[in-house]
Amino acid sequence: MKIAEMEQKFPEAFKQFTEVCSILENHYRDMQDMEFTVEHGKLYMLQTRNGKRTAQAALKIACDLVDEGMRTKEEAVAMIDPRNLDTLLHPQFDATALKSAQPIAQALGASPGAACGQIVFTADDAKAWKAQGKKVVLVRLETSPEDIEGMKASQGILxxxxxxxxxxxxxxxxxxxxxxxxxxxxAMDEANKKFTLAGKEYHEGDEISIDGSTGKIYDGIIPTVDATIAGEFGRIMAWADEFRRLKVRTNADTPRDAKKARELGAEGIGLCRTEHMFFGEGRIDAFREMICSDSVEEREEALEKILPMQQSDFEALYEALEGYPVTIRFLDPPLHEFVPTDEADIKKLADTKGKTVEEIKNIIDSLHEFNPMMGHRGCRLAVTYPEIAKMQTKAVIRAAMNVKKNHPDWAIEPEIMIPLIGDVKELKVVKAVVVETADAEIAAAGSDLKYEVGTMIEIPRAALTADEIGKEAAFFCFGTNDLTQMTFGFSRDDAGKFLEAYYESKIFESDPFARLDQNGVGKLMKMAIDLGKGVNPNLHIGICGEHGGDPTSVDFCDAIGLDYVSCSPFRVPIARLAAAQAAISRK
Known part of the structure; x- marks a missing residue:
C-alpha cells in the first residue's frame, strides 16, 4: 500500500504516523528510514534509523536541517561523509543499466568515476581516435609520462x-x-593490440566500460550520467571553510588543472610536477638532446631551448593561481623515462646529435636501472647535472617576475621544492645552485622578488635528520607516496599483487598507499615536524602525496599540526570537508 492510500483507508493511524514521524525526526535531528505496520487500524512502529542517502540528498538534507533550526552549521558539516562527494564530481554509470551488467573482472579503483568507449592501446591512437570524435578507453601494461597526451584524450584508463x-x-x-x-x-599483447580477459579476446576498437570507484570492468558499453553539482554544495563548502584550520592546496601541472582546482576551492599549488611539462610539443626532442650530450656546454645548449617554454608554463600557472602560493618541484623521475623507444625517434635523435643509431642505443641502455625508484632521480639529477636545476630556477624566477610586473597586487613568492633529499648536504649543494642562479636573475632585473627553497620529506632518513635539514629548508612537504614505499619497503607499482592476501590475512585493513599508515609513516612525519620546527620555528609544512585527499589521513594531518594538505583537483572539496570535520572534532 502506498502512503497516500493509507490516509484514505486508515485516517487515524495515518494521523498518528505523521505525528510519530515528526517526533522521531525532531529527536534524531536527521532524515529517518522507518518501518511500521497497521493491523486492524492500529499503528505499530517497528524500527527507525538514519536513512541512507545519495551525496546530493545528503547535502540538501543537511542544509534543510540548518534552515529548520534543527542543526547548527557545524553539525551539518560533520554529518556528511566526504568520500561521497566523489559522485558529485565525476560521471557515474546509469543506475538502471548498471543493475543488469555483470563485471568481467575487478582490480584497483584508482581514480573515481565511470567511463566507457572503444579500446585503444597507445597514446597516439587515443589522440587520433578522439580527433575523429570517438570515445576511447586507453588500455596499457602501465603508463609513463610519455603517455600524458593520450591519457588526456581518453574517457578512462585501464x-x-x-x-x-x-x-x-x-x-x-x-x-x-x-x-x-x-x-x-x-593477458596483454600490446604488439598485436589485443588482450585476453575472462576468456574473451579483446581487440582495438572493441567496447569496454570501467568503474574507477569500485575497480570493476565490464564488457560492452554501459551508459554514463554526467556529474552535477547542486546549489547546496556551495553552501556546505562555505560552512566547511569557516571551521577548518588546514589550508587545502592542489597537485597541478597545467593551467587547466590549476583553474579547475581553484573552482573547487584550492588555495594554492602544493605540488607542480615539472617532468610532465617536458613532454609537450617541441620539448621532448630538446630534452632528449640534453640526455645524450657529451659535455656541460651541449647540455646547456639543449636546455636553453626548453627554458622559454618552461617559463611560459610557469607564467600560466601563476596567472591561474592569482597570487596564491605555487610550489614547483624540480625534475624528479629517472632519465630513462624520457628517452625514445621508437626506431624512428631514435634515428631522429641520432641525426640531431651527429651520432650513430648504435651510439644512441648504447646511451639509452646505460640509463637502465635495476631499481629506478631508488636510483638516479630527484635531487641526485641536480647534483649530477646542476645545469638542469639552473635552467628550472631561471624559468621559475623569470616567470614570477613577469607575472608580478603585470599584477603588482598579487603576493607572488615562488616555492622551489627539491625532491628526494636524504642528507642535508644534498640540499646544501642543490640549494646553492638555486640561490646563486635566482639571486643573479633578480639582481639583473632590478626586482625585489622573494622566493623560498624547501624540500620534500620522502626518504625515512630525511625524517630522522629533519633537525639538520630544517636549518636549510624554508618548508617541508611530505611526499607520502614515496615515504610510504620506502618505509614499508613495498614497490608502489607492484604491491597490488599481494595486498589482497594481506587484507584477507588481516595484516592490513586498507591500502597504505591510499590511507596513511599513522603508526609507522605517521610517526616519521611527527618526528620530522618536531625536529624541523625545533630548529626553524618558521618552517611551514604540508603534504602532497595522494593521502592529502583521503579523509582519515587529512584528520591525522590536522592532528599533527600540518599547515596544509595538497591533493588532486577533484579531491579538493573532499579535503576541505575532511579538514573542517577534523577541526570540529578537536574543539
Missing amino acids: TVRGGMTSHAAVVARGMGTCCVSGCGDI
Whole structure:
C-alpha cells in the first residue's frame, strides 16, 4: 500500500504516523528510514534509523536541517561523509543499466568515476581516435609520462600493472579521469593490440566500460550520467571553510588543472610536477638532446631551448593561481623515462646529435636501472647535472617576475621544492645552485622578488635528520607516496599483487598507499615536524602525496599540526570537508 492510500483507508493511524514521524525526526535531528505496520487500524512502529542517502540528498538534507533550526552549521558539516562527494564530481554509470551488467573482472579503483568507449592501446591512437570524435578507453601494461597526451584524450584508463600511487593512478586523479589499475588478470599483447580477459579476446576498437570507484570492468558499453553539482554544495563548502584550520592546496601541472582546482576551492599549488611539462610539443626532442650530450656546454645548449617554454608554463600557472602560493618541484623521475623507444625517434635523435643509431642505443641502455625508484632521480639529477636545476630556477624566477610586473597586487613568492633529499648536504649543494642562479636573475632585473627553497620529506632518513635539514629548508612537504614505499619497503607499482592476501590475512585493513599508515609513516612525519620546527620555528609544512585527499589521513594531518594538505583537483572539496570535520572534532 502506498502512503497516500493509507490516509484514505486508515485516517487515524495515518494521523498518528505523521505525528510519530515528526517526533522521531525532531529527536534524531536527521532524515529517518522507518518501518511500521497497521493491523486492524492500529499503528505499530517497528524500527527507525538514519536513512541512507545519495551525496546530493545528503547535502540538501543537511542544509534543510540548518534552515529548520534543527542543526547548527557545524553539525551539518560533520554529518556528511566526504568520500561521497566523489559522485558529485565525476560521471557515474546509469543506475538502471548498471543493475543488469555483470563485471568481467575487478582490480584497483584508482581514480573515481565511470567511463566507457572503444579500446585503444597507445597514446597516439587515443589522440587520433578522439580527433575523429570517438570515445576511447586507453588500455596499457602501465603508463609513463610519455603517455600524458593520450591519457588526456581518453574517457578512462585501464592498466595491467600499478597500484594506487602508480603513474596512471596519480595522473588520472589529477585530470579527474576514471582509472582502474593493476588488473593482473589481463593477458596483454600490446604488439598485436589485443588482450585476453575472462576468456574473451579483446581487440582495438572493441567496447569496454570501467568503474574507477569500485575497480570493476565490464564488457560492452554501459551508459554514463554526467556529474552535477547542486546549489547546496556551495553552501556546505562555505560552512566547511569557516571551521577548518588546514589550508587545502592542489597537485597541478597545467593551467587547466590549476583553474579547475581553484573552482573547487584550492588555495594554492602544493605540488607542480615539472617532468610532465617536458613532454609537450617541441620539448621532448630538446630534452632528449640534453640526455645524450657529451659535455656541460651541449647540455646547456639543449636546455636553453626548453627554458622559454618552461617559463611560459610557469607564467600560466601563476596567472591561474592569482597570487596564491605555487610550489614547483624540480625534475624528479629517472632519465630513462624520457628517452625514445621508437626506431624512428631514435634515428631522429641520432641525426640531431651527429651520432650513430648504435651510439644512441648504447646511451639509452646505460640509463637502465635495476631499481629506478631508488636510483638516479630527484635531487641526485641536480647534483649530477646542476645545469638542469639552473635552467628550472631561471624559468621559475623569470616567470614570477613577469607575472608580478603585470599584477603588482598579487603576493607572488615562488616555492622551489627539491625532491628526494636524504642528507642535508644534498640540499646544501642543490640549494646553492638555486640561490646563486635566482639571486643573479633578480639582481639583473632590478626586482625585489622573494622566493623560498624547501624540500620534500620522502626518504625515512630525511625524517630522522629533519633537525639538520630544517636549518636549510624554508618548508617541508611530505611526499607520502614515496615515504610510504620506502618505509614499508613495498614497490608502489607492484604491491597490488599481494595486498589482497594481506587484507584477507588481516595484516592490513586498507591500502597504505591510499590511507596513511599513522603508526609507522605517521610517526616519521611527527618526528620530522618536531625536529624541523625545533630548529626553524618558521618552517611551514604540508603534504602532497595522494593521502592529502583521503579523509582519515587529512584528520591525522590536522592532528599533527600540518599547515596544509595538497591533493588532486577533484579531491579538493573532499579535503576541505575532511579538514573542517577534523577541526570540529578537536574543539
